[in-house]
Every structure is written in C-alpha cells, then in structure tokens.
Amino acid sequence: MVFRFTASDLSLLLGALGVTALAIACFALSVHALVHGRMPGHRLQAAVRFPRLWGVGALLVVVALGLHSAWLLGVAVGIVILGHVVKRAR
Numbered sequence: 001m002v003f004r005f006t007a008s009d010l011s012l013l014l015g016a017l018g019v020t021a022l023a024i025a026c027f028a029l030s031v032h033a034l035v036h037g038r039m040p041g042h043r044l045q046a047a048v049r050f051p052r053l054w055g056v057g058a059l060l061v062v063v064a065l066g067l068h069s070a071w072l073l074g075v076a077v078g079i080v081i082l083g084h085v086v087k088r089a090r
Contacts, residue, residue: 030058054083
C-alpha cells in the first residue's frame with residue numbers, strides 16, 4: 001500500500017498545524033497572564049493594561065475556536081479588547 005500526498009493534502013496539513021500552534025501559543029500566554037498577573041515581554045506588557053482580564057479573554061478565544069462558536073468568539077474578542085482598555089484599580 002502506497003500513500004501519496006498531493007499539494008492540497010499538504011496545505012491542509014500545514015493549515016491544521018498552524019492553527020494548532022496558534023492555539024497552543026494563545027493558551028500559554030493566557031495562562032501566564034492569569035497566573036502571574038503580567039504579560040511576558042516588554043511590548044505585550046506595555047500594550048495590555050489589565051493582564052488577567054486579557055488572559056480570560058484569550059482562553060475563551062481558544063475555547064471558541066475549538067467549539068467553532070462565532071458568538072463565543074465575539075464575546076472573547078470583546079474581553080481581550082477590554083484587557084487592553086480597562087485600567088487597573090490600584
């Protein structure tokens with residue numbers, strides 16, 4: 001039995017691997033933001049004002065992509081935006 005891959009098979013495989021890598025990176029960043037209360041790196045730390053809220057939104061993005069839910073993705077993106085906009089209470 002011989003398996004042959006075409007160009008379309010390879011592009012589908014690379015697309016799936018890319019989405020999986022993006023989901024893993026988003027999950028790792030969101031867990032870091034939730035646990036430590038800060039973002040990794042200087043640029044993300046400067047851009048995100050409320051990292052824990054951003055982390056919750058990013059986790060919801062991963063869940064929404066896994067469930068293929070458009071409305072949950074909209075809510076998640078809204079929470080991520082709030083993480084960029086809302087100031088922390090000190």
